[in-house]
Amino acid sequence: xxxxxxxxxxxxxxxxxxxxxxxxxxxxxxxxxxxxxxxxxxxxxxxxxxxxxxxxxxxxxxxxxxxxxxxxxxxxxxxxxxxxxxxxxxxxxxxxxxxxxxxxxxxxxxxxxxxxxxxxxxxxxxxxxxxxxxxxxxxxxxxxxxxxxxxxxxxxxxxxxxxxxxxxxxxxxxxxxxxxxxxxxxxxxxxxxxxxxxxxxxxxxxxxxxxxxxxxxxxxxxxxxxxxxxxxxxxxxxxxxxxxxxxxxxxxxxxxxxxxxxxxxxxxxxxxxxxxxxxxxxxxxxxxxxxxxxxxxxxxxxxxxxxxxxxxxxxxxxxxxxxxxxxxxxxxxxxxxxxxxxxxxxxxxxxxxxx
Ligand SMILES: [Zn+2]
Numbered sequence: 001x002x003x004x005x006x007x008x009x010x011x012x013x014x015x016x017x018x019x020x021x022x023x024x025x026x027x028x029x030x031x032x033x034x035x036x037x038x039x040x041x042x043x044x045x046x047x048x049x050x051x052x053x054x055x056x057x058x059x060x061x062x063x064x065x066x067x068x069x070x071x072x073x074x075x076x077x078x079x080x081x082x083x084x085x086x087x088x089x090x091x092x093x094x095x096x097x098x099x100x101x102x103x104x105x106x107x108x109x110x111x112x113x114x115x116x117x118x119x120x121x122x123x124x125x126x127x128x129x130x131x132x133x134x135x136x137x138x139x140x141x142x143x144x145x146x147x148x149x150x151x152x153x154x155x156x157x158x159x160x161x162x163x164x165x166x167x168x169x170x171x172x173x174x175x176x177x178x179x180x181x182x183x184x185x186x187x188x189x190x191x192x193x194x195x196x197x198x199x200x201x202x203x204x205x206x207x208x209x210x211x212x213x214x215x216x217x218x219x220x221x222x223x224x225x226x227x228x229x230x231x232x233x234x235x236x237x238x239x240x241x242x243x244x245x246x247x248x249x250x251x252x253x254x255x256x257x258x259x260x261x262x263x264x265x266x267x268x269x270x271x272x273x274x275x276x277x278x279x280x281x282x283x284x285x286x287x288x289x290x291x292x293x294x295x296x297x298x299x300x301x302x303x304x305x306x307x308x309x310x311x312x313x314x315x316x317x318x319x320x321x322x323x324x325x326x327x328x329x330x331x332x333x334x335x336x337x338x339x340x341x342x343x344x345x346x347x348x349x350x351x352x353x354x355x
Pocket of ligand 1: 279283285
């Protein structure tokens with residue numbers, strides 16, 4: 001046994017041998033098997049020295065123990081230096097583990113979803129609650145409750161997609177409660193007001209349907225987002241202030257708002273919303289068609305007839321609403337000239353948008 005007594009030279013010799021074998025390894029797998037031969041838990045160089053400690057005569061236990069530990073630490077240290085990842089270049093025909101991996105193609109949000117999410121986030125920051133409602137709606141929620149009586153032209157078959165054929169009653173009018181695809185998200189506001197008492201501060205996004213042919217600027221289904229605020233003492237000034245705060249967060253911090261008188265059955269007074277062009281600051285450019293202003297949607301003070309329809313006291317409460325088209329915002333933001341591009345699912349188009 002005494003000739004087995006190891007010395008510090010033996011440690012150096014074994015480490016040198018380990019290094020030689022490691023240097024000859026041509027792959028990470030080879031290197032790992034060299035490492036296992038020296039440091040493996042069972043039947044490795046180090047483990048057999050460890051086992052020898054218990055078998056050694058008492059006067060040799062200490063020196064064998066020290067040797068085994070020194071050897072283990074030296075080889076572990078050498079292995080730690082060696083085992084950096086980009087060590088092995090590809091052997092011919094093998095796998096080059098130093099190559100960057102191929103990223104799997106990840107999907108990302110559709111540009112219209114990006115815009116809708118941004119709109120919702122802006123409203124949410126301003127304290128609005130996002131509310132949704134059914135796309136298949138009845139005509140009371142879509143029209144009657146919004147001050148659009150049965151003879152209203154928007155209810156015409158030419159404009160609205162009915163899911164069931166309207167039946168003319170004895171009065172010669174189309175009977176109530178026909179199902180249709182909602183023509184605006186205002187129906188969500190009606191449902192919300194029926195279920196909640198003021199104060200109300202909601203935003204209703206969603207897809208709406210019109211009987212339109214698909215062309216550069218029209219589509220039979222498109223996204224809309226409508227804001228509604230109801231409470232005591234809500235005024236036109238609140239509408240303009242809230243709208244301005246919204247537009248400055250959504251489009252540009254210096255944007256200005258202009259109202260042009262308009263007409264909607266469910267608001268009085270009503271206005272078209274123009275924003276000062278955030279691209280040219282009002283000087284006139286292609287985006288604003290040289291006018292300096294961009295039409296973005298419609299707004300107004302909620303008509304008392306709408307409050308009466310949902311059972312609110314129209315003497316006590318006032319409110320405002322505005323609606324904007326999601327595609328309209330996307331077209332402006334991304335300078336897309338043909339609305340159809342948003343629906344064709346052409347990856348060459350969709351991949352241009354930031355995640
Ligand atoms: Zn402009």
